[in-house]
Amino acid sequence: MKIRRFAVVLCVLAFIAGACGSSSKKSASGGTTTTAAGGSSSSCKATTGIKIVGLAETTGEGAQAVPYFANGWQLGVDAVNAAGGICGQQISYERLPMSPTDNAQAKNTLLSALDKKADVLLGIVNSATVVALAPNVTQAATPTIAFSSVASAFLGAPNSVGSQWLFMIRPRNTTVTTAQIDYLVKTLGKKKIGLQCVNQTFGVQSCAAAKAAIEADGGTVVDQETNEVTDTNLTSKVLALKNKGADGIYAAVFPNNGVVFFNELADNDVNVPVFSGAIAGLAMGTGQIKPAAVKNLYGLDDCAPAVESRASKFNTAYRAKFGKAPSYSAAQAYDAIFIVKKVAEAAGGYDKAKIAAELAKLDYDGACTHYQADKGNGLAHSAVLETFATDGTPTVVKSVDIPPPANGG
């Protein structure tokens, strides 16, 4: 009962903070902390280092592995340790590769991390895996910051698998979709939308959310096409969308499909705005998208650390160490380490329940975005809408605010 009242107060505060939140986004660059509510950072003295375990693959470990999480975590750990560590001790950090396809193996990896006495878990980057492992996280009673956006992992969502231990560092995929649709339908004024959805959880859920958002905004879905992850030719889908007269397209596909899809749209003279969320950036990374297609493409990433000023310090450090521009995942991974520092020091130690409680009221300005915990344990509430130059450099068109659902979840 007391908790509920406390939560209500928190929500109101969060709402107020969110309302005037946009101005604070342009404040200091990543790496600095603001004073947290309750507990000062200097009251924490520990005898051993906090154990942080990262759960993600890196390049070479799997068919879908990207290096961003591992790189970001490593950079963050190095930076925090160089500045004195957490609670006066160096962080004990370890990364375990977690399979995004084999749930049984992913579970064992999670359990291994617990066997290694992890105090905090970071990672789980695949939507299906988060859903599958959420009960294990709850059972383990260990604060976990997941790097996925699957809506059902948030507390209070329909069919939620969330818990007080699971926190999401990315905005809800459904709201991300809604933000794009809002821009497409309301700002760009396109009413006849075509949908292209890959036949996987990600595609199916995104398209369902898109459909709902389109209709809520007063548009219509003129055609909905599906494809398999492995498809290398999408001409029939492109022509169907064209023949149905779509004047805007929302695509929830995988990057390799994306490359083919965007090019075939341009080849067949379908010159309409194409929104593709985070996939656009990944597809641009292949360098295979034709200029005619690039100019129609819109992406939405959680943030754009390569070009945003708030991430400039992180950007420079990342490029210096890894020789490439960072992605939003790397920025989030980097921020996660600093978040752990902040909540551990606010909690005065490594007690898991206290850390989880501190996470539930997180207010932190990071390289990627300003993090503010909401009722559903979501930490991030913004994204950036981008267009691209032919060489892949993104331009931020608009920073989009994604407030948490009013009724929780």
Next chain:
Amino acid sequence: MVFATATSDFLSYLSAAISEGSITALAALGFLLTFKATGVISFAQGAFITLGAYLAYWTSGKHDWPIVPAYVFAIVAMFFVGVASERIAYRPLRGRSIHVVVIATFGISEIVVTLINIFFGASPQGLDPLVQGGFHVSGAYIPWQRVIIVGVTLVTTAALVWLFGSTQFGRQVRAVASDRETAQLYGVPVGRLSIIAFGLAGSLAGLAGVLIAPVGSIDPNFGFLIMLGGFYAAILGGFGSLGGVVVGGFLIGFVQYVIGSYWWRDYQSLLPFVLILGVIAVSPQGLFGNRNAHGRL
């Protein structure tokens, strides 16, 4: 207006069907070659297709070679990779049952794909086409690369037909394919034949890889599905005749990209499987095979 759209749509589908069918046919020709010469179905063919594409990407993308030398390098290098696979997976296992060799080719496939993963990462990469751009036919856009694919496939098929029909190598392969022991007694150098066959199959795989890669993007697993399509084409074609598998490849392309584009678009990629299951349930020797051929399989 509607008719014009219908024509241009149909032409688009047809061009996709023909080019995808060509790639399938190339993949099938590759392991038909090893099958005829050694009786082995090499499950490493998919990995070789992928490897060929990545070798071209490595030289042209990472080291800035011009396109044509990069492609040629890939195809030639894949010849030696094919020979290596013969030495590793076939030679030490000669005399054992065919299953054992096939399983060993799985092992090779796993190794190759993982090496690609480690060296190049799993994110999709791109390979530049031989000729950029395309042209329009009745409103349908046809990329030049697709035309090149079809052309190269036809030339390759013709070359293989000539090779099998008119050269000594081809005669020897046919002899070995029909009765290995007798051919050996007649002095056919079966060992050398295996090496060349595996090498050529590797090159064919590399060729398929570099041709299809520019149409989309490449990732470490894209060759596996092409190989699967090649299996289906070979089955349809009856695993005996070159012409049969080429027709099989085009048939699969037609079913998936023309028929599938008009009906059952959502299940388009399922249609080749259904076709295959239907064909082998009714006629196990495929559409063009001979009755006795499937005994060995």
Next chain:
Amino acid sequence: MRERVRRVKPPIYRGMPYLTIALFVVGLVIYRNWRTHGLAQESLFNDWLLYALVVLGFYFVFGVAGQFAFSQAAVFGLGGYVSAWATFNHSHPVFVGMIAAAVVALGASFVFALLMQRTEHFYFAVGTLGLQTIIVLVISKWTHFTHGGGGEVSGIRPWSMFGHTFLTDFDMFKVLTLALGVGLVLAAFIERSPVRREAIAVRDQPIVARTLGLPALRIRIVMFMLGSTFAAVAGSLYAHRAASLSTESFSVELGLYIFLMAILGGLGSMWGAVVGSWFFVYSTQELQTSSIVINHHKISEFKPILFGALLIIMMIAAPEGLTGLFRRVVRRRRSAAMPLFLSRFLGLAKDPVASNDLDLDRPGPTVSVERPPIGDAVLEARGITVRFGGVRAVDEVDVSLRDGEILGLIGPNGSGKSTLLNAITGVVPAGGSLRIRGTDVRLGRAETVVRAGVYRTYQTPQRYLELSCIDNVLLSTTDRRLTGVVSSILLRPLVLRHERARWQRAAEALDRVGLLDVAEAPAGSLSYGANRMLELARVIAGDAKVVLLDEPSAGLNHAETELLAAHLRALRDEGVALLVVDHKIDFISSLCDRVVVLELGRLVAEGDPHGIWQDERVVTAYLGSA
């Protein structure tokens, strides 16, 4: 002789597999409670048990029945999804989910195997790859079935039985151990029943199996269904343990790993499934969590390379897998030093007392003084024609074989003798008519000819190298009752009784040809002459009425040929009609009552065995015109 035969016991009674299984289960429990530390290891243990069950099913499909199936992973997933769907409604007990999964798997595998009935090996493998893809696609698309999108199902109820809910890994361990124990017992039932030798027969030489009268199609379908059911049951348990499912977990990759586990463990024994899955599950985990770094890459990145290399090395050096290696090592070390009880416990066959050569000093069969009179025609073939392309290998040949006679068939090489036998026994398609004991028998079906009592032997002795001699003989039994999988499990005592009787008959046949001492030795270890006798034993045990022998004396020396002739005469005296194809003049002359001559597919002469060699046409046929 009778005494020795009666003392022989079928392998069903030998070894103590149930004791082994019981000890294994107890060992599992002990190991689990004593040595398993940490949550990850608890979870791994359960993973091992689940995979062992799946691979056990695969052992039957691939190891025993020889079918290259990639669908095991898909059926595993299908079982999970069906179980989740069936238990979505909370009023159904969770057990219903497992039954539903098993039923669906039985149905789907039956339909699939029936569709694929005429394909073998590679084509079958590709078909199962297609089946795998179809199952995954259907599950992803059929949202009504999965109550969700894209094949993801969550919130599956935990397993519960007898009012108890099994939530944690420790709870599920009990359920899974029970399941694996049951699975192993069922596997033992099947291993130690006629099913095993029949499946191996169909696997190794399907054509010969059909000429022995084995129901090849039924055996293959049943084994496939059996393996698929194991996978589906395991899938059901997996779903209720994991509480959520996604189609990405049941990909072709998993199918390949199941392959790997079966091969690593060894395809020769059901324990291979247990060993192989153990090795795979634990080594994967070790690699994943190890901190070893090679050249800036964690060793876990090299996992597929290591497994791929392991696969190749195993195929080269130890294709029989870990259990096979174990058996090889044990057999070699097994001298007098091994106590009898241990060897009995491990079920190791007795080494043959005598050598594996024919014992020519042994007295041959007694030939009765009086032979029975030659009676009516027992086999009449009219107008047999066999065409290969444009060539007529056999051209309108009429042959009749009378009761109690030995008919010789001679002719130069290439005259079509073997082809004629192939035509009569239904191995090649042929035109013409065939009557056996007055009843018309359709040409071209091997099973019907065998059922009419016609057996044949081959130019090169066709026997199953892997099976023991007595297993080879047992395959010819006429008593086909209760040889199926279902009977082996449900009607076990009856099966055992029939086996005992069959075994007696087989042992008697072996004793008659002098091979009883090597009954348990693998047929591959026999000498050439002994192999001929084995074929004869098969014919004797099969209660043949007519035997067609294709060059039975080929490769035998003089003494062995004499022995063979003596055996054939003894058979004739028992009322079996024989048709002997051969080249040796003495052999034919001394043995046959009548001889017919074939040249270029046509019957050119007929006569008594002594005069026929002088016949001009025969001389010309053999030697060419002067």
